[in-house]
Amino acid sequence: MELAEILVDVPTMQTNQPYTYQIPTFMKEELQRGMRVVVPFGHRKVQGIVMNVVHHGTFNGRLKSIDSLMDLSPVINDEMYHLSFWLAQKTFSFQITCLLTMLPSVMKAKYQKLIKLLQPTHNQSINDIFHGQKVISFNSNSLSDEQIKLLLKLKRQKKIQVNYVVKNQAKSKKEIAVRSKLSKHQLKQALEQIPKNSVAQITVLKFFIQHYDISSVKQSFLTKLNHVSASTIKNMQDKGWLIRFKVEQYRNPYQRPIKRNYPLKLNYHQKVAVNAITRSVDQQNSNVFLLEGVTGSGKTEVYLQSIQKALIHNRTALMLVPEISLTPQMVNRVKGRFGNLVAILHSGLSRGEKYDEWRRINNGNAKVVVGVRSAIFAPLKNIGIIVMDEEHDDSYKQEDAPRYSTREVAKWRGKYNHCPVVLGSATPSLESRARAGKNVYHLLKLPERINHQALPQIKIVDMREQIANYGVKNFSKPLLASIKEKINRHEQVVLMLNRRGYSSFIMCRDCGFVLKCPNCDISLTLHMSSHTMRCHYCGHEEPIPTKCPNCGSKRIGHYGSGTEKVERELQQLIPEAKIIRMDVDTTRRKGSHERILNRFGQGKANILLGTQMIAKGLDFPNVTLVGVLNADTALQLPDFRSGEKTFQLLTQVSGRAGRAKKSGTVYIQTYNPDNYAIRLAETQNYERFYTKEMGIRHAAGYPPYYFTVRITVSDLKEVRSAGEANVVFHYLQNHLSDQTILLGPTQSTILKIKRRYYYQIIIKYKREKNLNSVLSHILMNTQKDFRRGLRVEIDPNPLKFI
DNA sequence: AGCACGCCGACT
DNA sequence: GTCGGCGTGCTC
Numbered sequence: 021m022e023l024a025e026i027l028v029d030v031p032t033m034q035t036n037q038p039y040t041y042q043i044p045t046f047m048k049e050e051l052q053r054g055m056r057v058v059v060p061f062g063h064r065k066v067q068g069i070v071m072n073v074v075h076h077g078t079f080n081g082r083l084k085s086i087d088s089l090m091d092l093s094p095v096i097n098d099e100m101y102h103l104s105f106w107l108a109q110k111t112f113s114f115q116i117t118c119l120l121t122m123l124p125s126v127m128k129a130k131y132q133k134l135i136k137l138l139q140p141t142h143n144q145s146i147n148d149i150f151h152g153q154k155v156i157s158f159n160s161n162s163l164s165d166e167q168i169k170l171l172l173k174l175k176r177q178k179k180i181q182v183n184y185v186v187k188n189q190a191k192s193k194k195e196i197a198v199r200s201k202l203s204k205h206q207l208k209q210a211l212e213q214i215p216k217n218s219v220a221q222i223t224v225l226k227f228f229i230q231h232y233d234i235s236s237v238k239q240s241f242l243t244k245l246n247h248v249s250a251s252t253i254k255n256m257q258d259k260g261w262l263i264r265f266k267v268e269q270y271r272n273p274y275q276r277p278i279k280r281n282y283p284l285k286l287n288y289h290q291k292v293a294v295n296a297i298t299r300s301v302d303q304q305n306s307n308v309f310l311l312e313g314v315t316g317s318g319k320t321e322v323y324l325q326s327i328q329k330a331l332i333h334n335r336t337a338l339m340l341v342p343e344i345s346l347t348p349q350m351v352n353r354v355k356g357r358f359g360n361l362v363a364i365l366h367s368g369l370s371r372g373e374k375y376d377e378w379r380r381i382n383n384g385n386a387k388v389v390v391g392v393r394s395a396i397f398a399p400l401k402n403i404g405i406i407v408m409d410e411e412h413d414d415s416y417k418q419e420d421a422p423r424y425s426t427r428e429v430a431k432w433r434g435k436y437n438h439c440p441v442v443l444g445s446a447t448p449s450l451e452s453r454a455r456a457g458k459n460v461y462h463l464l465k466l467p468e469r470i471n472h473q474a475l476p477q478i479k480i481v482d483m484r485e486q487i488a489n490y491g492v493k494n495f496s497k498p499l500l501a502s503i504k505e506k507i508n509r510h511e512q513v514v515l516m517l518n519r520r521g522y523s524s525f526i527m528c529r530d531c532g533f534v535l536k537c538p539n540c541d542i543s544l545t546l547h548m549s550s551h552t553m554r555c556h557y558c559g560h561e562e563p564i565p566t567k568c569p570n571c572g573s574k575r576i577g578h579y580g581s582g583t584e585k586v587e588r589e590l591q592q593l594i595p596e597a598k599i600i601r602m603d604v605d606t607t608r609r610k611g612s613h614e615r616i617l618n619r620f621g622q623g624k625a626n627i628l629l630g631t632q633m634i635a636k637g638l639d640f641p642n643v644t645l646v647g648v649l650n651a652d653t654a655l656q657l658p659d660f661r662s663g664e665k666t667f668q669l670l671t672q673v674s675g676r677a678g679r680a681k682k683s684g685t686v687y688i689q690t691y692n693p694d695n696y697a698i699r700l701a702e703t704q705n706y707e708r709f710y711t712k713e714m715g716i717r718h719a720a721g722y723p724p725y726y727f728t729v730r731i732t733v734s735d736l737k738e739v740r741s742a743g744e745a746n747v748v749f750h751y752l753q754n755h756l757s758d759q760t761i762l763l764g765p766t767q768s769t770i771l772k773i774k775r776r777y778y779y780q781i782i783i784k785y786k787r788e789k790n791l792n793s794v795l796s797h798i799l800m801n802t803q804k805d806f807r808r809g810l811r812v813e814i815d816p817n818p819l820k821f822i
Numbered sequence: 823a824g825c826a827c828g829c830c831g832a833c834t
Numbered sequence: 835g836t837c838g839g840c841g842t843g844c845t846c
Contacts, residue, residue, distance in 0.1 A: 026846080030823055039846035062845040063825060079846050131823095169838090807841090 023077045024051060024086060026068040028061050029129065031114045033803040039068075040077040042085040051086070054094030054101060056127065056188075058087040064184040067129035069096060069119050090188050095123055095382070097399055099436055106432060109792070112799060112814040113422035121422055122397035124375045126189040133158035134183040135171065141179075145170060158182075190375060193269040196239040198253055200228040201263050207232070210261060220247040221256060239264065270376045281356040283328065284321050289313075293322045293464040298329040300440035301404050308431060310411075310456040311444040312706065313466030315675025316473060319444045320350070322466070323407045324357050326442065327388060331358070335404025335439070336387045340426060342413035342636060343367060343392050348614050349639055351390065358388045365391030365398065368610060393418060396429045403437040406430045410636060411443035411452060412668055417819045425817060427452070446675065446706065447668040450717065453710050454724040476646070476677040476684030478702045482693040494586050495593060499647050499687040507597060507626050511644040514676050515590075515629045517583050518653040526553070526565070526578045533570035547605065548584050586649065587629055602630035635673040644684050646677040651690040651698055659821050660722045663697040667709050670701035721761065723817070726784040729795070730818040732768070733802075736809040738777040744810055745779035748798055752783065755794045760785040776811070782821060 025038035041059055043051055051057075051073060059068045065087055077083065096104070100122050108115040120128050136155045141147065149167050150156055160168065174180045202210060211225045223245050231237070242248050256262045286294060293311055300307045313319045327337040341350060343366070355362045363377045363386035380386040382399045389398040393416055408416070408430055416426040427443065434441040443452055443461070456463040469475065479498065486496040494517075495503075506513050526535055526546055535544050537555035544553035544562070552561045568576045578585075583603045590599060600620050607613045620628045621640055628634060628643075651670060659665075670688060678684020690698055700709040718725050731748060735741035745765035752762055761784040768778035785791065795814055802812040 023846095028845085030845080032823070034843085035823090035845070041846060059846085062823090064823090064845095066823090066845095077846080081846065083846060804842090 021075070022048065023074050023083065024057075024070050025072040025074060025077075026057060026059055026086070027071055027116045027119065028059065029067040029069075029116055029120070030061065031117050032806075033114075033800060036108075036114045036116070038071045040074075040079045040083055042083045043073070044085050047086065047089055050089060050092070052094050054096035054098075056090035056095060056129075058090060058129075058186045060084045060087060064131075065186050066131070067186050069116065070094075071101070087186075090129070090186075090190075095127060097382075097401070099401075099433070100397065100399065102436070103397075103429070103432060107422055107424060107429070110428070111422040111424050111816065112795060118422050121394070121418075124190070124371070124378045126191075126371050126375045128189070130187040130189055132185040132187055134185060136181040136183065138179055138181055146174070189371075191372075192376070192379070193271055193372065194266040195269045196264055197236045197267045198239050198242060199236040199263045199265070200232075200261065202228075202261055204229060204232045207261075220249065220252040223248055224252065224256060224262075236265075236267075238267075270380060271370075271373045278352050278355045278359075280359075281353065283325055283357075284318075286321065286325070287318070287468065287470060289466045289468060290318050290322050290470075293466065294325050294329075296462065296464055297322070297326040297405070297440055297442055301326065301330050301333065301335070304438040306431075306434040306438055306440060308434065308441045308443065308455075308461045309464055310448055310452050310461045311442055311464045311466065312448055312453070312456075313444065313446060314469060314475065314704065314706075315446045315671065316469040316475075317446075317466035318470040319409065319466060320353065321470075323409065323442065323444065324354065326405055327358070327407070330404025330439070331361070331387060333404055335402050336400040337389070337405045337407070338395070338398060338400055338403055338430075338433075339388065339390045339407040339409065340395055340416070340430070341390065341392065341409045343415040348617065354388065354390050360385075361387040363389050363391075363398070365389060365395040367392060368613070370610075393426050396426050396433070403433060404439050406434055406437075406439060406441045408441065408443050409445075411445045412447055412449040412664075413636075414819055419819075421813070423815045423818075447671050447709075448706075450664060450710065450713060451724045454714065473678065473681075474683055475704055476674055476686050478674055478686045478688065478704065480693050480698060480702055481687055481689045483689050483691050486689075494589055494649055496687070496689055499689065500593060502645055502685060502687060503597075503627070503647070504594060506645045507594065510626075511682065512620070512623070512625075512640060512642045513627045513645045513647065514634060514638070514640075514643050514673070515586075515627060515647045515649060516632065516634055516673050517586055517629065517649040518632055526576060530568065530571055530573040530575050533568050533576075535565060535569070545582065546578050583629060583631060590627070590629070597627050598625040599627045599629055600625040602628060602634055604631070604633075607633070632669060632673075635669055635676070638676055640676070641682070643676055644678055644682050646673055646684065646686045648673060648686070648688045648690075651688045652692055660717070660720065661819070661821075663695075663713055663716070666695075666697040667701050667706075667713075670698065671704055671706070674701070674704065721784060726761070726786055728817060728821075729783040729785075729791070730815040730821065731781045731783070731795075731798070732778055732811075732813045732815070733765070733780070734776040734778045734811045734813075736776060740808075740810060741777040741779050744802065744805070744812070745781060748802070748812065749781055751798060751801075752781065752794065755790065755797075756783070756785070756788060757790075760788055776809075 022043055024041050024043050026041055027038050028035060051070060053070050053072060055070050057068050057070060058065050096119055104115055104118045107118040134155055135158050137150050171180065175182065200207065207225055207229050211222065214221055224242060239250065239253060242253060243250060253262060253264065257264050297309055311319055311322060323339060327339065330337045351364055363381050365374060365377055381389055389395055389400055391398065408427060411427060418424050430441050452461065455461045481496045481498055483496060486492050490497055503513050535553055537544055537560050544555055546564065547554050551564060553564055554561050565576060567574045583601055587599055587601050590597065600616055602616050607616065619625060648670060651666065674686040677686050688698065692698060696712055700712065717723065733741055733745040733748060735744065749762065749765050762781060764781035765779045768780050798812065799814065802810060
């Protein structure tokens, strides 16, 4: 007898193992590993994923049967099946969570609880709940506590019945198509017999006679013809002339025409890089390349030509890009080169669109995938190359479970598929550059810009001096003069400010009160456009206070500058300037990101003012000036990577200037003009920065000299959170080796987020063979307090220490 | 997660 | 005595 081992969609420690089920005879033929099923689990039904079909189970109790199939073919292929074990272990997360993150979000089932009233009653309270209906859907939010209690009582008395429904959200879009059942001759006969006033039917008959060779046509096409409606077609179907049927539609998120583009001529360094990478593709070895190329050195062309090589060998290609640089420019470039073979996966797509792109990949219709972090799980088969552009970017690390590093998953898939992984950046992460230094990765350099463009000239402006001498606020004299000059010459300007909103916070001048979020331990930010105070962590919003909530004083004002305020200031300083603002607030709506960039690209504005989302990937030939208004924001963070982040950001944003024939200038305004990261960004010398930063990391014992793990303990009660953090700390102290360094436990920089209090412990280690078992033990031990609100989270190689 | 079971104190 | 609070264990 065949049995199925199934992982259920219950993400807890106790259920993190397969459960054995009987396979009903009617599904024996179809059932395969990787399919989603509905199974009874406890007293309800849940979604599950088939992990194995076996002959002998290990469970001795009574087995239940699988309820139904949710898929006709596996959605988890062999590679993803194997990957899920590795991923769960590496990220300390539940395997079912890993499997579900690999799939488009519509594949996660929705659960519904239906309540059926078994016999009619005159009880008013009961009838209030059911509103005269026999079956209602249970929704705890819309019912009062008393009503929930009543329902529980009725259930005990067996007066109601509860049914659990697992809803598959993965529905493809269907469209109605129409086909003629008649031969050409019969169609003509019908046309003669039909009354002359049946105008609509005559139109349809004529259409099918004229286009007899086509097999079917969409009903929506026919109804666009004169007088023809859906009922006309229905009528003709009833007569037996036509057949209507449903066809699956792929939603196509990129419908506008795309201009075809062709491989460009490579310079010497690009050729060397392409040759090295394609040799690896040919030889099917899983080398990792680090492509270190200054901004504008033509890395994308190297990727595209390497991908082309993989396609020639009948293999597929995966190209990952950071969230914000998946610009229309990049999409057009790849689609223009590889046409319909390309599938795009990014956060701007609707759930349905993502699902459709996923299916195109899964069934082999798409051979090149371009996408953000989660695209690393694209179900491509026979991958020939994996590219990770801007490999240092933070968006490649998933911040919640499973906390995977895209780079590590890429390397795993590279090994599995016997293909190279190309990591590209102008400013590689120290970890990657260090591995290249040890020849673990193969270093490829593109030291020159294409067409020998000069790198932009970078000027550092000391804001302390500017304020002392001229009393300026956000715009120094030289930057302002340069902006005016560029506008007069009809060139464009990009300005970056690392803070959205109007100003950073509001404070009472009399008592020093700062308005904070009630859920998070963080000050609220003023948003002038919506006239609200907003929390950037949880989204909480409240009106702007007119007097101090603490002392009642009216002397309450705002400090710091956000994009909104700077926009106003700039407009006053240069009234003729046309400014476009781009930040999370102006790009929230779907497609607005693209619209803003299009308007700027078409020259409808001369200044683009934005947060760091403008630092990457933009390529506007008319931009000759870049201004960084406050280079220090990243530096001030209490994080050992702040220098690295500052250098990367400044280098990236500088690269936006002077990308065509015209030379570019960059102004960096700072209060720390002597800081090494800023000084080295001035010369754009990555290698010198790398050497300097490695020295600092070595001295302080930070990555890449040490590996790190962050353990976060949080609870709704601060004492419990602190107490548990201590327990965990002592356990680590007693079970890890002496060479390993433990930091903490400390309050997180933002103690309270969304009503939870956070404490953290950092582990720094070089070699720790018990690490996995020690950490797993901690997870197990803290599990019992989970329902009291305690959360212990483990993040291997975290990005942020705050 | 979602539920039953079992052990407690506070009531008709 | 029993209703209903919550802590604990289990789900193939």
